[in-house]
Amino acid sequence: MICFTGPLLIVKVVTILKCVARRGVRLLLHDALSSIFDLPDCEDPVMHCLECVKREVVFTIDEVHVGDHIVFCGYIYDHHAIVSEVNSEEKSIKYFEATNTTLGFLYDVLRRFKKAHIKETEMLNFPNSDIQLVVYKNREHDINVILRRAQECADDYDYCIPTNNCEHFATYCVTGVALSTQSGKFRIILDLFIDGCLCAVFDEGKRNIVLKKGGLLCDSCYEQNALLLGVSLKPITNSNDVNPGDIIRYRYNCLNHEAVILTASCEDERQIIRCHIAHYAFCLFRHMTITEEVISIKFNGKYNVVNYGEARNCVLYEPSEVCQRARSRINKTLFLLFVNDSTHFARWCKLKFCEI
Known part of the structure; x- marks a missing residue:
């Protein structure tokens, strides 16, 4: 035991120093970004x-x-x-x-x-x-x-x-x-990236908190976002779990992503549902575009239905209206980070009214 105390202690000390150094660099970068891209005082x-x-x-x-x-x-x-x-x-x-x-x-x-x-x-x-x-x-x-x-x-x-x-x-x-919200967003993106790389930038829960702290969300919108982020997810484990008009959440290019189900049909007797979806598709060298695509959903729990109906004071469109609204935006290039991404599009299709 005595033989390993010295080396283990050195390893622990080095690890702690690395963490402190990383934290120091993060704080320095955060302070530098805040001084450059800080928002002016405003009563409203x-x-x-x-x-x-x-x-x-x-x-x-x-x-x-x-x-x-x-x-x-x-x-x-x-x-x-x-x-x-x-x-x-x-x-x-x-x-x-x-x-x-x-x-x-x-x-x-x-x-x-x-x-x-x-x-x-x-x-x-x-x-x-x-x-x-x-x-x-x-x-x-x-x-x-x-x-x-x-x-x-x-x-x-x-x-x-x-x-x-x-x-x-x-x-x-x-x-x-x-x-300039453009400058503010740039500061927030860098801040999130420093803390948790690219995944943190697209983590809506973490982003909602950072945007509020950074002065880019008012109290009402922060609370509304927190309310919608708090709804439950239902894993798709059989053909009855998903229907047209549903909003699904899944991993897309290694990031959380939402889409609108337009049609759903069981593929033979296999554990797969074939669905037509509307979502913001990734387009290399072009703006993200709302596209209708076909995907196959396996019953492995990796695809979930978002239960926006649980959110209080929220009224939902009928499933047929959800699909109609989604189709009306096909081929539109309206993507805007933090303001109109896949989640915003899905909520626009699904939520008729939502107020805190």
């Missing part, structure tokens, strides 16, 4: 909340109005702007923006040392553009004030990616407070 928590400030996809030019906060979806980052003019006949809009293309952004930043032009740009190919509208919950905005703020920023705008980017510009014009 709804303005920071990812659930209260929602994005909606624009399908026609009639849905866009002067003073609207719009987003052009990109592969690396999203670009934000304020609509200044709408021409329904020519299907074109004009908008104020902090920068234009990626090259234009780099040129402006390098040439002006953090300066960027606020300029009015005209877009003619509206039907071919991937545009989203930012909807602020329970808020009314004066169009004249929004446009005046945009024009005032044109004189002198200090561009800084983490603290004063195009989203800061757009939210300032609408609300009077410069905010």
Whole structure:
């Protein structure tokens, strides 16, 4: 026993020191990220909340109005702007923006040392553009004030990616407070990744807590998410456990994933159900797309039905309506991390009303 005490003690000490070092690095990185991407003080928590400030996809030019906060979806980052003019006949809009293309952004930043032009740009190919509208919950905005703020920023705008980017510009014009959920999400993603790698980023329970602590969820939305996360899962062990209109949860690309069951039929006498599902499918080099696919569910307990009906104050759509809503979104590229992922899509299809 005495012979092994020394080596074991050394191993334990080294292990403890490694843990302390890792924890120290995590804290240092967390503090650094918080100082760079920290949210400004704001009396209204709804303005920071990812659930209260929602994005909606624009399908026609009639849905866009002067003073609207719009987003052009990109592969690396999203670009934000304020609509200044709408021409329904020519299907074109004009908008104020902090920068234009990626090259234009780099040129402006390098040439002006953090300066960027606020300029009015005209877009003619509206039907071919991937545009989203930012909807602020329970808020009314004066169009004249929004446009005046945009024009005032044109004189002198200090561009800084983490603290004063195009989203800061757009939210300032609408609300009077410069905010960027894009920067906040980046900080949260890195924070989660440091703590638990990629799986932690997609762990909705852990993410809900971190988003609340990080100021990106208001109390009401945090409680609602916690309520829906607390519902039970029923393992699929026979053909009677799953039906059209159900929401299932399973592992997809090594991560938890939800999908809507469109049809379900037993495959011969084997322990398998063949199902048509609607879900956000992984697309390499493209935006995640809502797709209808066929999967085979084995009765091994790895697929579960999510019992959203257990959540109090929640009203569900009828199964046929759930399937109809899911099919209405097939081929749509609406994926947005933290705001509209596979779980958000499934809940949108299933939940008619849910309030704390």
